[in-house]
């Protein structure tokens with residue numbers, strides 16, 4: 095058994111799926127969604143009830159949000175499961191077996207201990223008295239298992255930080271079961287061929303997010319928290335984002351565009367009929383054609399203002415533009431230094447390769463002004 099567990103542990107750390115979200119980050123994001131939760135059943139399906147701050151957030155805000163029900167399930171072998179409190183401590187089950195996944199179902203939260211406030215002691219007490227229930231799962235707690243899928247079907251909204259390595263499959267499952275959700279993922283997911291069409295088709299969008307897209311997560315791995323950029327016991331993860339399909343105010347905010355289009359400042363690609371816009375904030379207000387913008391545009395995307403046409407990795411990979419000699423950094427990760435042909439050389443041009451670009455169109459561009 096010990097062997098099996100350590101192998102499982104090794105496999106898990108190879109995938110590095112165990113990062114635990116801080117309560118403050120959950121609070122910062124979820125305050126924008128309060129109106130969605132009244133009378134709803136919330137499922138946290140990658141969350142040990144006694145360890146996850148998602149469970150904690152919802153249970154402690156159960157009445158304020160007006161939730162109908164909260165369900166949390168955990169997964170076999172999570173290295174932090176049972177570390178603080180577990181089903182065995184709460185219900186006094188005598189046979190204490192590590193790695194036993196279970197589900198918590200909460201329908202009532204109040205000051206059970208009578209100490210004047212609601213905290214996790216009340217929650218434990220409400221499980222002990224059977225007013226809320228804590229039961230072992232039949233299987234391993236995998237979100238794809240029939241019993242967990244049945245819980246997903248029962249839920250209105252799924253909220254969690256799922257394992258990054260299963261992100262594609264996780265989102266596909268949510269889509270298949272037509273669920274509303276708020277989940278954490280990596281910025282790279284925007285490029286995934288399974289995820290980008292959902293963003294383009296307005297089936298999924300970005301939430302408010304972490305400051306600078308950097309998050310600090312509690313980590314059980316040994317290589318955590320070493321440099322001055324880290325916090326004790328935490329790992330710094332860059333490119334983390336919230337993904338959701340619940341309507342939020344941000345999605346309807348118009349980007350204020352301040353730049354005027356000029357052919358000199360916005361060169362066309364050589365291999366695709368669009369202009370290059372190197373910074374999202376430089377999108378011109380008066381250009382009606384297609385524009386290549388950085389991936390970070392997605393954070394500002396308002397479907398009433400822009401239409402998403404595609405992504406360079408699938409339409410012209412990579413989109414290329416001419417750049418004058420000296421305007422590129424030779425040897426950098428996103429630049430070609432290869433000369434093209436004789437005429438390019440005499441004209442002093444080189445190919446310049448861009449990062450992945452999202453191709454967009456302004457739905458309501460201003461009419462171009464005549465130069466005086």
Ligand SMILES: C[S@@+](CC[C@H](N)C(=O)[O-])C[C@H]1O[C@@H](n2cnc3c(N)ncnc32)[C@H](O)[C@@H]1O
Nearest residue numbers: 111112113114115140169172236237255256257
């Ligand atoms: C990134 S951690 C996040 C944990 C927690 N949601 C949080 O944010 O603090 C992902 C969690 O998913 C669990 N997990 C991994 N594979 C899973 C699966 N197939 N089904 C359900 N949960 C899984 C891991 O054990 C881990 O606890």
